[in-house]
Amino acid sequence: MRDVAVVGFAQRQMQDFDGSPTCVELLVPVFKECYEQTGWTRRDIGFWCSGSSDYLAGRSFSFVQAVDAIGVIPPVNESHVEMDLAWAMYEAWLKIQTGEVDTALVYAFGKSSAGVLRRTLGLQLDPYTMTPLWPDTVSLAGLQARAGIDAGLWDEQAMAEVALRSLTDAEKNEHAVRRGGSSVPELLARPLYADPLRKHDCAPVTDGAAAIVLAAGDRAREVRDRPAWLSGISHHIDPMSMGTRDLTRSPSAARSAAALDLTGVDVAELHAPFSHQELVLHRELALADDVRINPSGGALTGNPMFSAGGIRVGEAARRIWAGESDKALAHATSGPALQQNLVCTLGAATGSTTGGHR
């Protein structure tokens, strides 16, 4: 495997976009930041890949005009996944591994505020059996939280502790949509939103865009004294069926983590849009108790659809660049109730990259 590092990261997270920007307007400043960080222009980028959703955009081919933001005359080597930024990054990592290119810029965008997100995401379910009943995302997460409570795996107190830590950490994150910790008793005194979930247990509806720059070997060293080397990356999916899955588990997360060497991880950025999901992930990834979780505040304080998973990678990379972490873990999720998961490790040291060999 080639040594590949995250060397650039830019993000926008906000409650709703001011005005009604097109995808192009959203992305141009994000790309500009990536160019400033790397000193590159678009002609230094060997491969482009984006993540987005037609349903979030309310139109077919939502990525088509986003491509215009690159300025694609002359044409570029480009692809798109209808998935989170983290999976777009995976495709780019793959492209670099083939030796075809040395650098890549991956990006994602989405405007959740344009619709009713919890209903839009109901369209992710089985169209023949589930969607006609319109169970929405928050309700499904509520079922998952309840299943864990009933099984004695966590309680509302533990969920509030996750929310409190996230809201407190988000005070230092300029991009956070929601921030400001108080106390566990105060959080528990707030009204229920979707029993047993309170609003602070659920990620806010968030608009946003983000971009990550990848580079191999010396190209990465050109940009950063301390590139965030991707030492492992693995992703898996579980069956969707809500009736037959054990909702307190996420086997695909566990399988992804098991493919990697998590020894020495000191920081973990987990994509957990609901507080109890962080508790599920902590167990499935078998994280040590002293691992610092979501110093950015995590998805509970800002969850731009299709960017939020990749933002976890970017946040982890920033800590490696800054010397605040020697080995960080980043996680992204997709689908209802932690159905699909990607885990990667980033470190100050090169080598031992795994690609999820089975």
Added chain:
Amino acid sequence: MSKLPAAVIGVGQTHHRAKREDVSMAGLCREAIDRALEDAQMTLDEIDAIVVGKAPDLFEGVMMPELFLAEALGAAGKPLLRVHTAGSVGGSTAIVAASLVQAGVHRKVLAVAYEKQSESNAMWALSVPVPFNMPVHAGAGGYFAPHVRSYIRRSGAPSHIGAVVAAKDRTNALKNPYAHLHNEGTTVETVLASQMLWDPIRYDETCPSSDGACAVVVAAEDIADTRPDAAWIHGTVMRSEATTAAERDQVNPQASRDAAASLWKQAGITNPLEQIDVAEIYVPFSWFEPMWLESLGFAEEGTGWQLTESGATAMDGRLPVNCSGGVLSSNPIGASGMLRFAEAALQVRGRAGEHQVDGARRALGHAYGGGSQFFSMWVVAADKPRN
């Protein structure tokens, strides 16, 4: 570092129809997957990763359908990637699957692409008005007709060339049991007699709307070595350009020319007309055959129609094009690109059945999408790449 050798060892597709009411989306995909696995002499348990491609989610009304399909696709417990690059997606999906093997990440990868157009209405799914954007409410034919007119004006092609292509592809489709259209007795005259839809595109010069799926199994070198008929991948390419720009050449887009140049270089091809034995080219409207023949370098600019008119692209011609009947005879949009890639593989494996070109050793699979702006292509061959 260079790519590891990889080859297609299994190909499967569904029967294509306007409505496959006998199967769900899962059943449709599984039909193609099961055939591909049988061809590859492999079970789903042996597959390391799955790559899914389809065109817009609005076509079936499901957001990210790969999530609910995961179990039916055999992806549960495995890595699953969902690719979406408009009409070129079927090709891109095969390329991503190939990359997983060429990068040494996985050894046995299943790629599947599908579209079940009957579960929605593609015309409306493509006609959502977006503020501040040009409304194109006339379907793909309305979008591409001006490009065709422009081609005819630039090349001086006579007006029956599109009909030559349509008659050829529809006749070829009679030899393909999986093809959607089996229109007996299609001739240049009958095509020219069909209704004009978007001048100069007539009804019989357009593709149908199909339900269908296609799957391929891509394997690493040591596995492919054990097979007598692997289709070795000699080059893959993706290129994209802007939708609209004053300097854009929509008849012969630069992204297409760049992609072809890169592809031929990777495959060691200096004269595509001489060195490619058979080509599956994405031709949803008949006039795109001469247009792409030029863009791909099979003919000098302005002369693609002469190659078509001479009969060179017929099954017994110098460069047989779309022996399967092509997109003109089956168009499950998300799968159409992969069908081109898969049919190219079938040809060099000698497994194309009635529409097999004798002695085909090296073939092109080609797809495009969007407003002629996304391109994916591969070259497969009966022989292993030398480098």
